[in-house]
Amino acid sequence: MSLHERWRLTRVINARGTYTPLGVSRSSPFVARAVAEVLGEFVVVDELQAAVSDLVASMTGAEAAAVTHCVAAGITLAVAAAMAGAADDAVSALPDSGGMPNRVVIPAPHAVDYGHPILTDVRLAGATPLLAGHATACTLDDLRCALAAEGTACLLLVSSRLVQGEPLDLADAFALAHEHGVPAIIDGAAQDLRLDALLATGADLVLVSAHKYLASPTAGLIVGRAALVQACRAHERGIGRAMKATKEGIAGVLAALEERRELDLDAWRQEQERKVRWFVEAAGALPGIAASALPDPVGMPFSRVVLRVDAAAGWLSAASLARALQDSRPQIRVMEHAIGQGCLVLELVPLSDGEMRTIIERLVEIGTS
Numbered sequence: 450m451s452l453h454e455r456w457r458l459t460r461v462i463n464a465r466g467t468y469t470p471l472g473v474s475r476s477s478p479f480v481a482r483a484v485a486e487v488l489g490e491f492v493v494v495d496e497l498q499a500a501v502s503d504l505v506a507s508m509t510g511a512e513a514a515a516v517t518h519c520v521a522a523g524i525t526l527a528v529a530a531a532m533a534g535a536a537d538d539a540v541s542a543l544p545d546s547g548g549m550p551n552r553v554v555i556p557a558p559h560a561v562d563y564g565h566p567i568l569t570d571v572r573l574a575g576a577t578p579l580l581a582g583h584a585t586a587c588t589l590d591d592l593r594c595a596l597a598a599e600g601t602a603c604l605l606l607v608s609s610r611l612v613q614g615e616p617l618d619l620a621d622a623f624a625l626a627h628e629h630g631v632p633a634i635i636d637g638a639a640q641d642l643r644l645d646a647l648l649a650t651g652a653d654l655v656l657v658s659a660h661k662y663l664a665s666p667t668a669g670l671i672v673g674r675a676a677l678v679q680a681c682r683a684h685e686r687g688i689g690r691a692m693k694a695t696k697e698g699i700a701g702v703l704a705a706l707e708e709r710r711e712l713d714l715d716a717w718r719q720e721q722e723r724k725v726r727w728f729v730e731a732a733g734a735l736p737g738i739a740a741s742a743l744p745d746p747v748g749m750p751f752s753r754v755v756l757r758v759d760a761a762a763g764w765l766s767a768a769s770l771a772r773a774l775q776d777s778r779p780q781i782r783v784m785e786h787a788i789g790q791g792c793l794v795l796e797l798v799p800l801s802d803g804e805m806r807t808i809i810e811r812l813v814e815i816g817t818s
Contacts, residue, residue, distance in 0.1 A: 459779070459780055460778070460779035460780065461779055461780045461781075461782055462779050462780065462781045462782070462800065462804045462807060462808060463782055463799060463800070464781065464782060464783045464784075464795040464796055464797065464800060464808065465782040465783055465784050465796065466639075466753075466784060466796035466798075467639050467658070467660075467661035467662065468782070469563075469564060470564075471782060473658075473660050473661060473667070474660055474661055474662070474664040474799060475664060475799055476664050476665065476666065476701065476705070477664060477705075477708060479704055479707075479708055480664065480665060480666075480701050480704045480705050480708070482704075483700050483701060483703065483704035484666055484697045484700055484701045484704070486700070487696050487697055487700035488696075488697050492696055492700075494694075494696055494699065497516075497696060497699040497700060497703065498515055498516060498682070498694075498699060500703055501514055501515065501516055501670075501699060501702055501703055501706070502514045502515060502678070504703065504706050504707070504710075505670065505672055505706065508706065508709075508710055509644055509645055509648055509672065510648070511648055511655075511672045511673055512673065512674055512675040512678070513672075513673070513674070513675040513678040513679070514670055514671060514672040514673075514678060515670075515671045515678050515681060515682050516659065516668050516669070516670060516671075516694040516698060516699045516702050517668070517669045517670075517671060517681070517689070517692055517693070517694055518667065518668065518669065518692045518693065518694055518698070519658065519660075519667060519668065519669045519692075520636060520637075520638050520656050520657065520658050520669040521563070521565070521570050521669075522570075522669060522689070522692035523636075523656040523669040523670075523671050523681070524567065524570035524571065524605070524634075524636055524656060525570045525571075525573045525574045525688065525689070525692065526574075526671065526681040526684050526685075526689045526692060527603075527605075527634045527654050527656060527671065527677070527681055528553055528570070528571055528574040528576050528602065528603065528605070528634070529543055529574040529575075529576075529680075529681070529684045529687070529688060529689065530654075530677050530680035530681045530683070530684060531550075531553075531602045531603035531631070531632050531634070531677070532546055532549045532550060532551055532574065532575070532576060532602045532603075533546070533549055533680075533684070534680050534683075535676075535679060535680040535683035537686070540683055540684055540686055540687040541686070541687055542687075543574060543575045543684070543687055543688050544573065544574060544575030544688055545575060546574075546575035546576060549600075549602070550600045550601060550602040550631075551575060551576045551577055551600055551602055552576070552577050552578075552579045552598055552599075552600045552601045552602060553571045553576045553577065553578050553579065553601075553602055553603055553604075553605055554579050554581055554592065554595045554596055554598070554601055554603070554604045554605070554626075554631075555567075555568075555571070555578055555579070555580060555581070555604075555605045555606070555607075556580070556581050556582050556587035556591070556592065556606065556617055556622075557580040557581060557582045557583050557584050557587055558582065558584060558585060558586065558587055558612055558613040558614040558617075559587070559605070559606055559607040559612055559617075560578070560580060561607055561609060561611040561612060562611075563611070563638065567605075567607065567636065571605065573688070574688065575688075576602060579595050579598055579601070580595075581594070581595035584613060584614075585613050585614040586614045586615060587614070587617055588617075589617075589618075589621055589622065589625060592604070592617075592622055592625055592626075593625060596625060596626060596629040596631065597629065601629065601631050602631065603626070603631050603632045603633065603634055604622065604623070604625075604626035604631060604632070604633045604634065605634045605635075605636065606619055606622060606623075606633070606634070606635050606636070606652075607635070607636045607638070608635055608636070608637050608638070608640050608643070608647060608747055609636070609638050609639070609640070609747065610745065610746045610747055619635065619647075619650040619651075619652070620649075620650045620651055623635075623650055623651040623652055623653075624651060627651070632653040632654065632674075632677060633651065633652050633653050633654075634652065634653065634654045634655075634656065635647055635650065635652040635654070635655050635656065636656050637655050637656055637657040637658075638656075638657065638658055638661075639657075639658055639661040639662065639749075640657055640747065640749065641657040641658060641659065641661065641662050641663045641670070642662050642714075642749055642750055643747070643748060643749060644657055644672065646748070648672065648673070652673060653673050653674045653677055654671055654672070654673035654674065654677050654678070654681075655671075655672045655673055656669060656670070656671055656672075657669070657670050657672070658670075659701075659702045659705060662749075662798070663702070663705045663706070663709060664705055665698070665701040665702040665704070665705035666695075666697060666698045666701035666702075667698060668694055668698040668699070668701065668702050670702065714750065717750075718750045718751065721750070721751040721752070721797070721798060722751075722752070724797045724800070724802075724805065725742050725751075725752050725753075725754055725797060726742075727802075727805065728740070728754050728795070728797060728805055728808075728809070729741060729742055729754055731805075731809045732754070732756055732809060732812060735812060735813065735816055736762055736816070737758065737759040737761075737762030737763060737764045737816065738756055738757070738758055738759070738764070738812070738816075739756070739757040739759070740754060740755070740756055740757075741754070741755050741757075742754060742755075743755045743794065751798055753784070753794050753795060753796045753797070754794070754795040754796075754797065755787070755792050755793075755794055756792060756793045756794075756795065757790075757791055757792045758770055758791060758792075758793070760791075763816075764816060765815065766791070767787075767788045767790075767791045767792055767793055768785075768788050770793060770815065771783055771785050771788060771793055773815050774808075774811060774812075774815075777811050779807075781807075781808055781811060783795050784796065795808070
């Protein structure tokens, strides 16, 4: 009996991407074996963390790394580290940040919502967010004014397709933070495939998810300057106690990193291109559907598929089509952020050829019903 049958779970074809409510990603058998093995063993967790740090350093050139429960936890811990350092009295004081620098500068267009506001992660540390610019734009001058505020602890930037407005040059922004003597943190969320590029911006800490494209168990990675990474870990004795990584999470990250180290990225990229080409051709052959490839807006090494539906050709609206796909068995979940423009967006990275064929077959059924 499968786990879907045993626990009465809905079967899902996930073309929505690394979406937390759908379980984020599929771990490989290699990662699953590592997790299963460590679950039956006692280990020194600090040694597991040190192994991750050494492996990440060898792969990226970063000084150090640590595993936390997730990127949201990593944001809170990084802000805590910037405010309080690693001293025991400061660690135990938080979230009371009285007497500490406690303003966190973040461009207003970077105040994203991943299912909860990123500003909540900042406030959980006892810090006060200071938004620079306005909702659709933030300039370096806006950042300069905000960083000059008394009691600034750090600069927090986000690398995500959810960021609004004109992109801000991350390297220039971080150089400005360093001119003001404050550390620079980047929330890279689902950007683990761009970790080298994010570190090259000059950020002091880069936070990426380990359970999205790296496909480990639920975990986040904090990567960057050794002193700040160690300060993040120090807060596991304080507000970070509820955010600590488990032995199985750390072991899964180690295994996933070992797989990534051996990955032929060019071959992987070519495979993603093949899947997108096939799907665009198959979906585009359906009357009333225009299909195209959409490169990732922040430079991840794959494209997504955009389906534009033509109601005049007898198709449902984009919103109704998304509901019809979700009502399928198995459920088919797609990105819905472009529904207002009459489009559905599909991410094919985790899907098998059989799952892609199932989506096309269901589109044919819906289009002829």
